[in-house]
Amino acid sequence: FSDWGYDATRIKDVALKAGVNAALVHHYFGDKEDLYQTVLTDAVKPLKVLGARLLVKGLPMDLLLAAWVEVLCTYFERHKDILWLITRECLGNAGRVRAILVDTMGPLFGKTVESIQSGLPAGQKPKVDPAFLIVNTLGMLAIWHTHTTLIDAVLGENSQTPANRLRVRQQIMAVLTHGAMGR
Numbered sequence: 001f002s003d004w005g006y007d008a009t010r011i012k013d014v015a016l017k018a019g020v021n022a023a024l025v026h027h028y029f030g031d032k033e034d035l036y037q038t039v040l041t042d043a044v045k046p047l048k049v050l051g052a053r054l055l056v057k058g059l060p061m062d063l064l065l066a067a068w069v070e071v072l073c074t075y076f077e078r079h080k081d082i083l084w085l086i087t088r089e090c091l092g093n094a095g096r097v098r099a100i101l102v103d104t105m106g107p108l109f110g111k112t113v114e115s116i117q118s119g120l121p122a123g124q125k126p127k128v129d130p131a132f133l134i135v136n137t138l139g140m141l142a143i144w145h146t147h148t149t150l151i152d153a154v155l156g157e158n159s160q161t162p163a164n165r166l167r168v169r170q171q172i173m174a175v176l177t178h179g180a181m182g183r
Helices: 011-018 022-029 032-056 061-078 080-091 095-118 130-146 148-155 162-181
Strands: none
Touching: 011 022, 011 032, 022 032, 032 061, 032 080, 032 095, 061 080, 061 095, 061 130, 061 162, 080 095, 080 130, 095 130, 130 148, 130 162
């Protein structure tokens, strides 16, 4: 699905890549829509689990943001295909991916927003809307992992070296904490 998109992917292609018979895929997953839903739901489960663990710890806002950036960066570095799948869908109408992401990640991001707001001193409003902060974080991470050719040209170097991946995390955190915390 991440290579060809939903419409161009056939169950036969999935079965061939998995090294199984197409009838077996149909037996266990039903039609293409059911397979797609299963793939995407399973793909985002680790993010949901890790995110929930972060919220249980009651971290202050800057540490919560740093932990989220680390979780998302690490996940997307290991699972670029999932990011491509989500990005490909979002470039269209995102209908298939929207329900899964909203159901799976929406409540978690909502709790993250609440945690950020509750971490501020009484009566202080955040300088940046926490919901937009989360959206912008996802956007920055998605760009870094899907636009490497452009980024490498702008930087004049390979953006995917370990040192540069660390710099990405640091720069995203600097943008988030300075914007969100008004420093």
